[in-house]
Amino acid sequence: MNPMRVAIFLLLGLLCCTSACAPSGQPAPDPGAMWAVPAGFPEPPQPEDNRFTPQRWMLGRALFYEKALSRDSSIACASCHYAAFAFSDIHPVSLGVEGRPGSRNTPPLANLAYHPHFMREGGLATLEQQVAVPIQEHAEMDFNMVEAAERLAADPAYRQAALDAYGRQPDPFVLTRALAVFERSLFSGASAYDAWTAGYAELPPSAERGRILFFSERTGCASCHGGFLFSQFELLNNGLYMDYADPGLERLTNRPEDRGRFKVPSLRNVGLTAPYMHDGSLPDIQAVLAHYNAGGKEHANQDARVRPLDLSQAELDDLEAFLHSLTDWAFVSEPAFQNPKREE
Ligand code: HEC
Ligand code: HEC
Structure with missing residues (x-):
């Protein structure tokens, strides 16, 4: 990693820490405000059965940082998609569980609501479909949707969150939908x-x-x-x-x-x-x-x-x-997009 990027990383770390260390009682970000289409951007389409709600977004953000979605509970989506790097990472090809190298570079996740298809060859039509790939990929999280959902269902906090967001227990439906809602909210248009x-x-x-x-x-x-x-x-x-x-x-x-x-x-x-x-x-x-x-x-x-x-x-x-000049510093340091567990 070049020294400039190390410096940025540390600086962002400090910024996040300042907000994380804020005295309790500091207002947490308002999830209802997290569907924020940048000025000058068109309103993007949302799937009818999975429109943005604050409850879905909060669950999706928790899952994005949830290591239990990988076989050995070692990595989360955010282990490859770092907010500080516009949700990409610094490795030529990604590193999965046990440090297994993948075959491709981790793409940034920004303005995904407008992408007509996903992955480097555009093979998947929706964010909901995409979620299953990293969870099941051998060189990524090397797990499976059913067992991942069972782990979540064992946690009362996730059971309540899934009920609030989708009116049902944590299952593959809830997992894929909530993550997609969070990802769709990653708008970046303030460069x-x-x-x-x-x-x-x-x-x-x-x-x-x-x-x-x-x-x-x-x-x-x-x-x-x-x-x-x-x-x-x-x-x-x-x-x-x-x-x-x-x-x-x-x-x-x-x-x-x-x-x-x-x-x-x-x-x-x-x-x-x-x-x-x-x-x-x-x-x-x-x-x-x-x-x-x-x-x-x-x-x-x-x-x-x-x-x-x-x-x-x-x-x-x-x-x-x-x-x-296309860098959006507000996006990469947005506290609401960081690991919610650090806000406690
Ligand atoms: C024919 C279409 C085409 C033209 C013209 C083109 N690009 Fe690209 N660009 C691509 C494609 C396709 C990729 C991705 C290739 C890959 O993933 O291997 C890419 C990748 C890039 C990347 C890497 C981005 C990343 O996240 O990895 C940059 C930066 C870039 N182009 C800048 C430019 C600039 C600057 C110009 C003009 C000098 C330019 N491109 C002209 C199609 C084009
Ligand atoms: C081990 C590193 C790693 C992990 C963990 C990981 N990803 Fe990725 N992600 C990648 C790589 C590499 C690609 C490109 C894959 C390809 O094109 O074949 C990618 C692609 C994507 C894309 C498509 C972006 C685009 O522009 O088309 C999305 C969306 C995405 N990941 C979301 C997630 C979510 C959600 C999770 C957690 C469930 C996750 N990723 C976990 C490395 C990772």
Whole structure:
């Protein structure tokens, strides 16, 4: 981990500790206020049978930090998805129970309510469906939904919370629904760039030059990373390799033309989510920019918009400054998204 990120991590730790150590009687965050669509974002869809309620959200947050969902009770969702890193982590590929390495980089969890599909190859349609994957995956939590739910049902506090949220006992239905409600509430839209969009503030000169480059035809970045989330979540091949070890979308379709196609990541908070790409193979933003500047490795499926760009180092620095303007510090330090047990 680079020293800058260690410093940020410690700083955030301190901030969290300040709120955690607040004298008792300090008002806890109001769960009813946690469905907070950022100004300028559209109202996202919610499943009819699983709309936001404060009770569902509170249960979902508790479960997100619950280690009992893993076989040996050693890891929680939050062991890979850290709030401080926009709910991603610092490892190239994720580490599960017993330190088992996975095969992919942990993606950030922000603005998931707008994603049309989940996982790096976009194979799952809803957050509710996604929950079962990490719980059952051998290199993640290596457990199963039924036993995980039984563990929760043995705890009177969870029984009451499930009753309050869904009118039933903790079971796989409650587990998947509540976690999805919490995840859907992870809105992030308060970066320096958003202040600029709203007309409140200028961007620093370097970031402003980077913004113009990012949205230019010359770089083409915004043609794939477009819209208010800096992605339309298409599945594309950005020419990372000549030979992909991970098949990407081909894993689902078995079609060679889908090899190496991955979900275009949102670039919000990208300054906090290193290392990059589906396999975490690029250590920092400069490495990503060098990849695009060189025009990719020319895989047969590489999208034509990735091509040599001939940008100077000063222009690459401007692009990097722009990408850092997409960091939402309020989001990553939001006390309500932290482990509720620390609030006691
Ligand atoms: C061992 C680390 C690890 C744990 C534990 C873990 N995840 Fe993940 N998560 C990942 C990785 C790696 C991916 C990417 C998987 C892929 O694309 O195949 C991922 C993907 C996701 C996605 C899809 C994001 C997107 O942009 O498509 C969601 C949502 C998610 N995880 C939520 C959870 C929840 C909820 C839990 C707890 C039940 C959890 N994760 C536990 C590592 C982890
Ligand atoms: C053809 C579409 C396309 C274009 C053009 C494109 N990207 Fe990407 N970008 C992608 C895809 C697809 C990925 C994910 C690849 C993977 O997971 O291996 C990605 C990944 C990234 C990442 C890593 C994010 C993360 O969380 O891992 C960054 C940063 C990025 N792109 C920035 C840019 C910039 C800056 C430009 C312009 C110089 C650009 N992209 C141009 C499609 C594109």
